[in-house]
Amino acid sequence: MLRTALLILLLSWVCSLQAAPYAYITNQGSDSVSVIDTDTNKVVATIAVGHRPAGVAVSNNGQRVYISNPESKDVSVIDTASLSVIKTIKVGGGPLAIAVSPDDKTVYVADWYEDSIYIIDTTALAVDAIIKVGRSPSGLVVEPGGLFLYVANRDEDTVMVISLGENRVVKTIAVGKAPFGLALDPIKNALYSANVQSGDVSIVDLIQQKAIKHIKVGTFPYAIAVDDRYNRLFVSNQRSNTVSVISLAEMKTIANIDVGGYPEGINLHPDKNRLYVANWFDNRVSVIDINTLTIIDEIETEEGCRAYGVFISAQ
């Protein structure tokens, strides 16, 4: 009895040492990032960044957050210990999608005016290289081994595979119409693209390197979160104001959850029980319990929250 009590005490002490993950929400209309403590679901800080921030990428070690600002044409680098911008890096003509390499040494930024990927060295915090891709690159994801980068080319209906060892495109794969958000499922060797114009999600088999299935979702699907525990996908649909739930076992949409206006960025919490969705029109983030598929909380942000990318820190 005493041992159990001591164990509980010890466990709660260990847990309290680990800060709850923060969610970093870009607010495009107010040039800021709202920082949400996901333990309390309260905004704990608001950080001023560049003009019209849209994309976000939290580093794997949780120490930095990279924000793309399409209208000031730069990337804001946030230090998560001080919750302040430590550097602003100029990139291209319209930076939007942004992703961090698994080792946190590199940041990739898709520039949809220049049809290229800017590669930033996170030690020097400077642009290291530029790779030409297809028209309007809009989605980015790096595979966990750090060998390949996948890029969705919105105006070419393709996904490109970039070899990061050589910094060149090694394969172009046809998907649905106007692919935007991408998500990777390393266990299944699958890549998913949310196709805005065709209103579906393409499932790309990365071994065969081709799309093997297209699953209908809502109108203007934008971004995807993978739920490997229940073998499902969650897809934000901008014009339906819903999140579609896809069963990968049944290969079809099995539910639609009503959220706010223009849902965009969507992330599964590291606890794998909660889903966070930024509703651009309504300036709030919906929190969904993925076991019951119901909204359990709503958090006010600033104007025009988007949170496009990985916005919740894993630690």
Add this chain to the structure above:
Amino acid sequence: MKRFKLLLSSLLLIPALAFSHGPSRQKVVEEIEINAAPDAVWNIISEFCSIADWHPGIKHCTADKGSEIGSIRTIELENGEKIKEKLFKLEPDKKKMLYAMEKLAQGRMIAGLPVATLSSTITVTDNGGTSTVQFKGAFYRSFSGPQPPPDQTDAACIVAVTKLYKAGLENIKVLAEAK
């Protein structure tokens, strides 16, 4: 003439921009209180093409599939500009309709409404016998470069969409309250 030629040649040098609209989506919300029952107000606007009857800025409307989901209507503005819009949601129980502009041809600029991808949601809510009608719009400016002319900026688009919605809402009020 020389200046015109210069302009033309410099235009040819600009590479085709990837996106056919501005960089950041904008929004507008407009509301009006109407002293009439929600059902009566909804009856005025519930048909997809009834907009030609209740919106003073729209002369004419035809829809290829009436008020079915997916129907595409062509509306004609007072200045003769024609716009195609598709019906995405029609929910009579919620008194809500959502439609959006079809993709514009590359480089097209609608006179007086310099927007692209405008999606509009109109909703009637019950205030205990009277009604609130709300228009919500999300859109990009049509001009895709970084330096739009003063009449094609994000701010100019917000003014144009606000004006469009206000004119419609004010006339719905007139029509509903006259009954």
